[in-house]
Amino acid sequence: MSDVVLSELSDGILTLTLNQPEARNPISSAAVIEALCTAIAGADRDMACRVVIITGAGSAFSTGGDIATMRLGGGLNDPSPTTTRRNYRFGIQRLPVLFESIEVPVIAAVNGPAIGAGCDLACMCDIRIASEKAKFAESFVKMGIVPGDGGAWLLPRVVGWSKASEMAFTGQLLDAAQALACGLVSQVVPPESLMDEARALASQIAANPPHAVRMTKRLIRESRLSSLSAILEASAAAQALCHTTRDHGEAVDAFFEKRTPTFTGN
Numbered sequence: 001m002s003d004v005v006l007s008e009l010s011d012g013i014l015t016l017t018l019n020q021p022e023a024r025n026p027i028s029s030a031a032v033i034e035a036l037c038t039a040i041a042g043a044d045r046d047m048a049c050r051v052v053i054i055t056g057a058g059s060a061f062s063t064g065g066d067i068a069t070m071r072l073g074g075g076l077n078d079p080s081p082t083t084t085r086r087n088y089r090f091g092i093q094r095l096p097v098l099f100e101s102i103e104v105p106v107i108a109a110v111n112g113p114a115i116g117a118g119c120d121l122a123c124m125c126d127i128r129i130a131s132e133k134a135k136f137a138e139s140f141v142k143m144g145i146v147p148g149d150g151g152a153w154l155l156p157r158v159v160g161w162s163k164a165s166e167m168a169f170t171g172q173l174l175d176a177a178q179a180l181a182c183g184l185v186s187q188v189v190p191p192e193s194l195m196d197e198a199r200a201l202a203s204q205i206a207a208n209p210p211h212a213v214r215m216t217k218r219l220i221r222e223s224r225l226s227s228l229s230a231i232l233e234a235s236a237a238a239q240a241l242c243h244t245t246r247d248h249g250e251a252v253d254a255f256f257e258k259r260t261p262t263f264t265g266n
Helices: 030-045 081-089 094-101 117-124 151-159 161-170 176-181 191-206 210-223 228-243 246-257
Strands: 005-010 013-018 051-056 106-110 113-115 127-131 135-137 187-189
Touching: 005 030, 013 030, 013 191, 030 094, 051 191, 094 117, 106 117, 106 191, 113 117, 117 135, 117 151, 127 176, 127 191, 151 161, 176 187, 187 191, 210 228, 210 246
Parallel strands: 013 051, 051 106, 106 127, 113 135, 127 187
Antiparallel strands: 005 013
16 A cells, blocks of 8 residues: 555454645545555455545645646646546546445545545545534635536535535635534544544444445445436345345344344355
């Protein structure tokens, strides 16, 4: 794992830490994108990994793109527009495509500012928990650009069309309390408690049968784009698979025996 993203797996929980605190954890570079994609794709393949937590080192979660590279010819911005388009496709746009395809649950533990692409990275995750020091902004317009990482698709599905439009058109900064009020995050906790709370939530998820959790996530993700009839059909197929697992049998046995079940992922 590259040192731009730190990785720690413990008790089925993979913690990924964006690790460029001096630059406030930008995520637009090829090294960061490759490190995140490699770690997350690996976690999705590994059934021993039950949950992923993403957080940032230092005072920021991620301030998105590296402004120092935004001048023409720097970073994703090439003198040739067709090259810039490809830079986005094979660069930062790999992240939303990957996040939409994976089944392992992902929690964003937002420790500080999540700005621009950093806000969108949080929206790619399934659950967002914020420190009281967290701030959020869909701030691309402030730099004279659009959310090239898929924010126009991601943000409305988290906070609704009206609030997403307000955030994207104004570039306004939301504090943690405002983020909680609009549903951008599900919890706000003291800074010193953030990772403990994130791990406690991850542990609750990890304690459940992993196949059932992953298939439930897939159904929730698909429901944003599918009809009720399509989701019902997919749910029936997933349920047929779940009924054949040993974990389902263990859950039923434990219920009648009045004990805590032990799930193995089988």
